[in-house]
Amino acid sequence: MLEKLALDGKVxxxxxxxxxxxxxxxxxxxxxxADIVVTDFRPEDGESTAAEVATLGRKAVFxxxxxxxxxxxxxxxxxxxxxxxxxxxxxxxxxxxxxGTRKPIWEITDQEWHRGIDTNVxxxxxxxxxxxxxxxxxxxxxIINIASGWGMRGMRDSFMYCTAKAGVITLTMSLALTLVRxxxxxxxxxxxxxxxxxxxxxxxxxxxFIPTGRVGDPREIGxxxxxxxxxxxxxxxxxxxxxxxxxxxxxxxPIGYAPLIPI
Amino acid sequence: MIxxxxxxxxxxxxxxxxxxxxxKTMxxxxxxxxADIVLSSQDQxxxxxxxxxxxxxxxxxxxxxxxxxxxQQIEExxxxxxxxxxxxxxxxxxxxxxxxxxxxxxxxxxxxxxxxxxxTAVFLCTKAVGRHMIESKRGKIVTISSVLAERGLPNSTAxxxxxxxxxxxxxxxxxxxxxxxxxxxxxGVGWASDEAHGEEAEPxxxxxxxxxxxxxxxxxDIGxxxxxxxxxxxxxxxxxxxFVSGGVMAHG
Numbered sequence: 001m002l003e004k005l006a007l008d009g010k011v012x013x014x015x016x017x018x019x020x021x022x023x024x025x026x027x028x029x030x031x032x033x034a035d036i037v038v039t040d041f042r043p044e045d046g047e048s049t050a051a052e053v054a055t056l057g058r059k060a061v062f063x064x065x066x067x068x069x070x071x072x073x074x075x076x077x078x079x080x081x082x083x084x085x086x087x088x089x090x091x092x093x094x095x096x097x098x099x100g101t102r103k104p105i106w107e108i109t110d111q112e113w114h115r116g117i118d119t120n121v122x123x124x125x126x127x128x129x130x131x132x133x134x135x136x137x138x139x140x141x142x143i144i145n146i147a148s149g150w151g152m153r154g155m156r157d158s159f160m161y162c163t164a165k166a167g168v169i170t171l172t173m174s175l176a177l178t179l180v181r182x183x184x185x186x187x188x189x190x191x192x193x194x195x196x197x198x199x200x201x202x203x204x205x206x207x208x209f210i211p212t213g214r215v216g217d218p219r220e221i222g223x224x225x226x227x228x229x230x231x232x233x234x235x236x237x238x239x240x241x242x243x244x245x246x247x248x249x250x251x252x253x254p255i256g257y258a259p260l261i262p263i
Numbered sequence: 264m265i266x267x268x269x270x271x272x273x274x275x276x277x278x279x280x281x282x283x284x285x286x287k288t289m290x291x292x293x294x295x296x297x298a299d300i301v302l303s304s305q306d307q308x309x310x311x312x313x314x315x316x317x318x319x320x321x322x323x324x325x326x327x328x329x330x331x332x333x334x335q336q337i338e339e340x341x342x343x344x345x346x347x348x349x350x351x352x353x354x355x356x357x358x359x360x361x362x363x364x365x366x367x368x369x370x371x372x373x374x375x376x377x378x379x380x381x382x383t384a385v386f387l388c389t390k391a392v393g394r395h396m397i398e399s400k401r402g403k404i405v406t407i408s409s410v411l412a413e414r415g416l417p418n419s420t421a422x423x424x425x426x427x428x429x430x431x432x433x434x435x436x437x438x439x440x441x442x443x444x445x446x447x448x449x450x451g452v453g454w455a456s457d458e459a460h461g462e463e464a465e466p467x468x469x470x471x472x473x474x475x476x477x478x479x480x481x482x483x484d485i486g487x488x489x490x491x492x493x494x495x496x497x498x499x500x501x502x503x504x505x506f507v508s509g510g511v512m513a514h515g
Contacts, residue, residue, distance in 0.1 A: 007264075
C-alpha cells in the first residue's frame with residue numbers, strides 16, 4: 001500500500017530548483033525515484049542541484065528560465081517535455097522574499113511590487129499554464145505549489161510576499177477545481193521558517209519565536225512533497241498543508257505565554 | 264522507492280477507538296511501515312480483523328477492549344501497554360460518533376454522548392499517553408477529524424462542535440508540548456465511505472456531485488498520510504489539521 005509513494009519513472013520539474021528548498025525538494029523527489037528537471041534563473045545554483053541529483057543515480061537536467069518571463073517558461077517546459085517525453089510533476093518553488101524592507105509604503109516602487117508578485121504568484125501561474133495542456137492530455141499530473149504560512153497571516157513590511165503567497169493559496173484551490181476531472185491534483189505546502197540562504201545567526205535568533213524552538217531543515221520538507229507528488233495522495237486536491245513548527249497554530253500570544261487560571 | 268523517512272520500524276502505536284470501521288486499514292498501513300499496534304476499542308470484530316492485518320506484516324499486536332470515554336479503562340489500557348512493551352510512540356485517536364438531528368430535537372444526553380466520544384475521549388487518551396511521551400521526550404499524536412471541524416452543516420451542530428473542538432485541542436496542545444518534541448496533528452476526512460476500498464458514489468447522488476473528485480473518501484485514502492504524520496518525517500509539522508476531502512475544502 002505504501003508502494004503508492006514511489007515515484008519511479010516519473011519526471012518532475014522543480015522551479016527555483018537552485019535554492020535551499022528547491023534543492024531539498026529535487027533531491028527528495030529523486031530519492032523516491034523521479035527524474036528531475038531543475039529550473040532556475042541562477043545557472044550556477046541550478047546546475048549544482050542537477051549535479052547532486054545525478055549522484056543519486058537519477059536523470060537530471062538544468063534548464064534556465066526566469067519564471068516571470070512566460071516565453072522562457074514555455075520554452076523550458078516544451079524542452080522538458082520533448083526531451084523526456086513527459087512531465088508528471090510540477091513543483092512551483094521559485095519565490096522571492098525580502099525580509100525587513102523597513103521603509104514607508106509610499107517608497108515601495110512599482111518595480112519592487114511587481115518583482116514580489118510576479119515571482120511568487122505569476123510565476124506559479126505561468127509554469128502551471130505551460131504544463132497544464134500536456135497533463136490534461138495524459139489525464140494525469142501533480143502540481144505542488146510552495147506557498148507560505150505568511151499567505152494566511154500578515155507580516156510587517158512584507159506586502160508583496162504576503163499578498164502573493166495568499167494568491168498562491170487561492171490559485172491552488174481554483175486550479176485544483178479546474179483540473180480535477182482531468183486526473184490532475186493541485187496542492188500547496190505552506191512552509192514556515194526554514195534554514196536557506198540567510199546567515200546562520202539570523203535563523204538562530206528567530207528559533208525562539210517558533211513553537212518547536214527550532215528552524216526547519218530544508219530536508220524536512222521532502223517527505224511531504226513526495227507524498228503530494230505520489231499516487232498516495234489521490235484523494236487530496238486543493239488543500240494547503242502547512243509545515244511550520246507550530247507557527248500557524250500560535251499567534252494569540254507570545255511564544256511561551258501560558259497562563260494558569262483555576263476554575 | 265518508498266522514502267525511508269516514512270518508516271515506523273520499532274515504534275509502538277496505540278489506535279484508540281474504531282470510528283468509521285476504518286480500523287483495519289489504518290492498522291495495516293501503520294504495520295506495513297513497521298509499527299507494532301495496540302488496538303483499543305469496544306468493537307471486538309473490528310479489532311480481530313485489524314489484528315489479522317497487523318500479523319500479515321509480521322508485527323506485534325495487542326487488543327485491549329476499552330471504552331474510550333472511560334478514564335479508568337484508558338489509564339489501565341495505557342498501563343498495560345507500558346508494562347508489556349515499555350513505551351508508546353504513537354497515538355491515533357480514531358473515535359468517531361456520527362449524529363445528526365435538528366438542534367431543537369437534540370436531547371442533553373445525545374449532546375453529551377457526541378462530545379464524550381468525539382472530543383472528551385481524545386482528551387482522555389491523549390492525556391494518558393502524553394504523560395509517557397513527555398517522559399521520553401518524543402511522541403506523535405494524530406486524531407482522525409473531519410471537514411466538519413472547519414465547515415458547518417445543518418442538523419450537525421453537536422458533531423460540528425465536537426470536531427471543531429478537536430481542531431482547537433490540536434492547536435493548543437501542539438503549542439503546549441512543542442518543546443517536548445511531541446507533535447500533535449489531525450487528519451480532516453471528507454465525506455467518507457465505511458468500506459475500506461469503498462464503492463464509487465452514485466453519480467446522481469447530489470452529495471457525490473458536490474465533491475470535486477466525485478467519490479467518497481475511503482480508509483485507503485488517508486493511509487499514507489497517517490503514516491507520514493506518525494513518522495519522524497513530520498517532526499516540523501504540529502498543530503495542523505491536514506484535510507483529505509476530495510477537493511471539498513477548496514470550493515465555496
